Amino acid sequence: MKNENQERVGVYVxxxxxxxxxxxxxxxxANWAAENLNHQGVIIAREYKFMCSSLGQELIEKDIKxxxxxxxxxxxxxxxxxxxTFRTAAKNAGLNPYLVELASIREQVSWVHTDKAVATxxxxxxxxxxxxxxxxxxxxxxxxVPINPNTMVVGGGIAGxxxxxxIANAGFHVYLVEREPSIGGHMAQFDKTxxxxxxxxCILTPRMVEAGTHPNITLLTWSEVTNVSGYVxxxxxxxxxxxxxxxxxxxxxxxxxxxxxxxxxxxxVFEAGLGYRKAVYTPFAQAVPKFPVxxxxxxxxxxxxxxxxxxxxxxxxxxxFSQEDEFINVEVGNIxxxxxxxxxxxxxxxxxxxxxxxNVFTSLEFERLSxxxxxxxxxxxxxxxxxxxxxxxxxxxxxxxxKNYNNYCSxxxxxxxxxxxxLVHERTGATVYNFYIDMRTAYKAYDEFYQRVxxxxxxxxxxxxxxxxxxxxxxxEKNKLIIQVEDTLAGKQRxxxxxxxxxxxxxxxRHDANEVGKLFGISCSTDGWFTEKHPKLDxxxxxxxxxxxxxxxxxxxxxxxxxxxxxxxxxxxxxKILQKEVTLEPIKASINHEQCSGCRIxxxxxxxxxxxxxxxxxxxxxxxxxxxxxxxxVAACPAGAISGTGFSDDQxxxxxxxxxxxxxxxxxxx
Amino acid sequence: MTxxxxxxxxxxFTCNWCSYRAADLAxxxxxxxxxxxxxxxxxxxxxxxxxFVLRALSSGADGVMITGCHPGECHYxxxxxxxxxxxxxxxxVLEGLGIERGRVKLVWASAAEGAKFASETTTxxxxxxxxxxxNWGKFIERADEVSEAVQEEVPA
Numbered sequence: 108m109k110n111e112n113q114e115r116v117g118v119y120v121x122x123x124x125x126x127x128x129x130x131x132x133x134x135x136x137a138n139w140a141a142e143n144l145n146h147q148g149v150i151i152a153r154e155y156k157f158m159c160s161s162l163g164q165e166l167i168e169k170d171i172k173x174x175x176x177x178x179x180x181x182x183x184x185x186x187x188x189x190x191x192t193f194r195t196a197a198k199n200a201g202l203n204p205y206l207v208e209l210a211s212i213r214e215q216v217s218w219v220h221t222d223k224a225v226a227t228x229x230x231x232x233x234x235x236x237x238x239x240x241x242x243x244x245x246x247x248x249x250x251x252v253p254i255n256p257n258t259m260v261v262g263g264g265i266a267g268x269x270x271x272x273x274i275a276n277a278g279f280h281v282y283l284v285e286r287e288p289s290i291g292g293h294m295a296q297f298d299k300t301x302x303x304x305x306x307x308x309c310i311l312t313p314r315m316v317e318a319g320t321h322p323n324i325t326l327l328t329w330s331e332v333t334n335v336s337g338y339v340x341x342x343x344x345x346x347x348x349x350x351x352x353x354x355x356x357x358x359x360x361x362x363x364x365x366x367x368x369x370x371x372x373x374x375x376v377f378e379a380g381l382g383y384r385k386a387v388y389t390p391f392a393q394a395v396p397k398f399p400v401x402x403x404x405x406x407x408x409x410x411x412x413x414x415x416x417x418x419x420x421x422x423x424x425x426x427x428f429s430q431e432d433e434f435i436n437v438e439v440g441n442i443x444x445x446x447x448x449x450x451x452x453x454x455x456x457x458x459x460x461x462x463x464x465x466n467v468f469t470s471l472e473f474e475r476l477s478x479x480x481x482x483x484x485x486x487x488x489x490x491x492x493x494x495x496x497x498x499x500x501x502x503x504x505x506x507x508x509x510k511n512y513n514n515y516c517s518x519x520x521x522x523x524x525x526x527x528x529x530l531v532h533e534r535t536g537a538t539v540y541n542f543y544i545d546m547r548t549a550y551k552a553y554d555e556f557y558q559r560v561x562x563x564x565x566x567x568x569x570x571x572x573x574x575x576x577x578x579x580x581x582x583x584e585k586n587k588l589i590i591q592v593e594d595t596l597a598g599k600q601r602x603x604x605x606x607x608x609x610x611x612x613x614x615x616x617r618h619d620a621n622e623v624g625k626l627f628g629i630s631c632s633t634d635g636w637f638t639e640k641h642p643k644l645d646x647x648x649x650x651x652x653x654x655x656x657x658x659x660x661x662x663x664x665x666x667x668x669x670x671x672x673x674x675x676x677x678x679x680x681x682x683k684i685l686q687k688e689v690t691l692e693p694i695k696a697s698i699n700h701e702q703c704s705g706c707r708i709x710x711x712x713x714x715x716x717x718x719x720x721x722x723x724x725x726x727x728x729x730x731x732x733x734x735x736x737x738x739x740x741v742a743a744c745p746a747g748a749i750s751g752t753g754f755s756d757d758q759x760x761x762x763x764x765x766x767x768x769x770x771x772x773x774x775x776x777x
Numbered sequence: 778m779t780x781x782x783x784x785x786x787x788x789x790f791t792c793n794w795c796s797y798r799a800a801d802l803a804x805x806x807x808x809x810x811x812x813x814x815x816x817x818x819x820x821x822x823x824x825x826x827x828x829f830v831l832r833a834l835s836s837g838a839d840g841v842m843i844t845g846c847h848p849g850e851c852h853y854x855x856x857x858x859x860x861x862x863x864x865x866x867x868x869x870v871l872e873g874l875g876i877e878r879g880r881v882k883l884v885w886a887s888a889a890e891g892a893k894f895a896s897e898t899t900t901x902x903x904x905x906x907x908x909x910x911x912n913w914g915k916f917i918e919r920a921d922e923v924s925e926a927v928q929e930e931v932p933a
Contacts, residue, residue: 185797187797187798211801211804214800214803214804214805215800215804215816219803219804219895220809220810221809225812226812229815236817625849625850630795630889632889633887633889633890650794650852712856712859714853714856715853715854737820737824737852737853738819738820738823738824739821739824742823742824742825742827743859754819754820754824756826756828759826759829760832763832764836766788766817767788768837
């Protein structure tokens with residue numbers, strides 16, 4: 108068998124400890140490649156325990172230098188894991204990094220198959236495919252693009268605030284975009300924070316003020332992102348700034364408009380439906396920015412055409428009924444999504460009676476109820492607004508760890524339930540029951556808090572509550588809510604009458620997480636949380652370069668972890684900004700004008716408008732700055748005039764032949 | 778090769794962003810599936826030139842699995858719809874050539890759907906096993922031989 112081309116190919120088969128070698132006979136694969144693929148230019152095939160180790164990489168680098176390899180195939184893990192490692196090794200040895208191919212024999216072979224003989228044969232085919240393909244690879248140069256030092260943070264909860272402050276303090280500009288009238292997020296609604304019981308507002312509001320007054324932060328509240336184009340380093344973002352009907356230049360935030368507004372509206376957002384706000388309002392006293400917003404749906408002037416009480420009394424003439432939604436375009440290099448969570452809708456668990464039985468409360472309702480700035484000024488009372496409960500039942504895992512709703516653990520509900528127990532006990536002296544499946548109090552000082560609540564005399568029943576009902580069976584249960592539960596520690600059914608039930612509801616992804624993900628080009632997990640680049644090693648980056656995630660948008664988490672992720676995402680962005688430029692994969696399509704017939708079929712196929720028709724020459728042309736490298740036009744060109752680097756027709760055809768061991772058969776039968 | 782021990786050879790095309798990552802996830806989670814499918818990674822299912830499928834089938838593959846992001850979730854916005862269009866047209870062309878429509882399958886799998894990727898792969902391998910070997914390549918060779926023989930018999 109003779110070498111049919113001039114290439115000198117090296118094949119490196121990784122054991123990955125026993126990850127690959129436990130199922131695939133790696134020695135056999137290497138020997139087979141050396142013997143059977145030499146007509147394709149394979150001059151050396153080696154196997155090694157860990158190819159990605161520095162010794163493994165040195166092995167490849169040494170062969171490139173000493174044996175003059177012109178192509179390298181590494182049969183190891185997924186290219187998404189170590190392609191960069193081996194490309195860098197090749198580069199260090201003076202070989203163009205794009206002349207290296209990875210054959211995934213771990214994720215696609217050893218980890219998914221059990222029959223050793225079959226797995227070894229498949230590994231050989233995968234290696235043969237990669238060898239055939241690598242012959243057709245061409246040397247490519249990485250494309251470097253400058254990084255715009257401005258950053259956008261979407262979501263002004265604690266994670267987003269932290270992100271924005273970290274970047275702003277490092278001296279770079281941040282656009283902080285928030286959908287609601289004020290930043291602060293869910294944390295602003297809470298009364299106390301576990302396990303230390305710091306007042307939530309006391310620790311949050313200084314951060315809010317800092318973000319609101321920071322010279323490097325442009326705050327865009329009551330605003331939503333409507334369009335994102337571009338790529339890492341140069342995103343162009345369109346933001347819809349909803350009309351506030353308040354002139355921010357003139358408004359002093361005095362609050363007279365709100366005071367004079369005659370229209371009261373139930374506040375479903377900030378007060379969780381327990382309190383009222385006006386038609387012109389700031390959601391809470393410490394709101395940042397201080398400017399109110401006018402709720403057009405409920406404003407008497409917008410409905411009936413008369414009123415304008417706010418305008419009459421405003422001392423600075425800041426009310427502007429003619430204001431319209433405004434669209435702003437900003438250029439940023441990186442984007443952090445910290446869009447938070449929605450509370451699980453407890454109405455869905457109909458057997459717990461929320462929405463039907465008045466004295467069943469959700470966790471967010473209880474937060475407002477116990478908040479000194481809330482609708483009852485912190486008095487824990489029943490729905491009638493005056494009666495203090497004598498007994499309270501707190502149900503854990505509502506909507507979480509339940510196949511009917513969400514399979515996952517919402518992380519914060521156990522500690523939240525314990526916090527509620529403490530607050531009820533402290534403020535009302537009521538008897539408190541906690542109903543839990545498992546008590547999960549991991550992390551610093553959490554279990555100590557559990558011990559403290561235990562010592563305070565809170566009662567704990569281990570079991571999933573079956574039903575909350577008001578159907579009394581005896582005098583004792585009359586006018587009470589009865590909690591029906593199997594006490595799994597005592598092994599018996601219990602009916603526990605209480606005055607008030609609090610549902611420790613779980614967290615779930617934002618209702619529009621999918622649409623938001625699509626807008627920014629990132630995906631959601633099957634549960635609906637934004638997918639991180641790597642679940643352990645890269646939890647704040649995403650598959651899309653330049654888009655980072657932080658806080659509950661990535662999955663349920665507590666405040667300290669949200670803050671840590673916010674800071675972590677900023678560190679990643681700062682790293683990008685300080686590098687000043689970013690390297691992009693040189694995977695682009697280009698048109699050979701000699702072959703182009705000017706049919707324009709490709710023009711309409713490109714969603715990025717990268718292909719333009721040149722009237723003078725009667726050919727189409729691709730703008731490499733706009734081309735994202737999908738290759739759809741390459742596949743569509745009837746004249747074969749478009750080629751795509753990195754994934755050319757020749758490369759893919761060769762890989763097909765290699766996988767089918769066709770190149771091999773031809774030689775054998777010849 | 779008899780029908781009884783027929784092991785289908787299948788080429789699978791994946792996109793870089795969703796379905797290849799689904800395959801990676803199936804691996805990381807150690808999900809077991811049929812070993813018959815060998816994958817080729819492209820950046821997008823929109824890159825799929827129908828010629829690739831024809832090449833695979835004529836070169837010894839018994840089936841081709843095309844995979845991509847779910848509609849509406851394409852990394853390149855909408856290119857998987859173009860893959861869908863081509864797939865539907867290609868299947869009609871193949872039927873015209875006498876190849877069963879079940880030999881080419883389109884599967885959407887998101888990066889989170891390792892389990893779906895694994896089960897669809899196994900299912901497809903079973904479907905192809907039932908259809909039996911394609912032998913299109915051998916058929917083409919034979920057709921070439923026949924036409925050559927015919928040409929030899931025809932007086933010049």
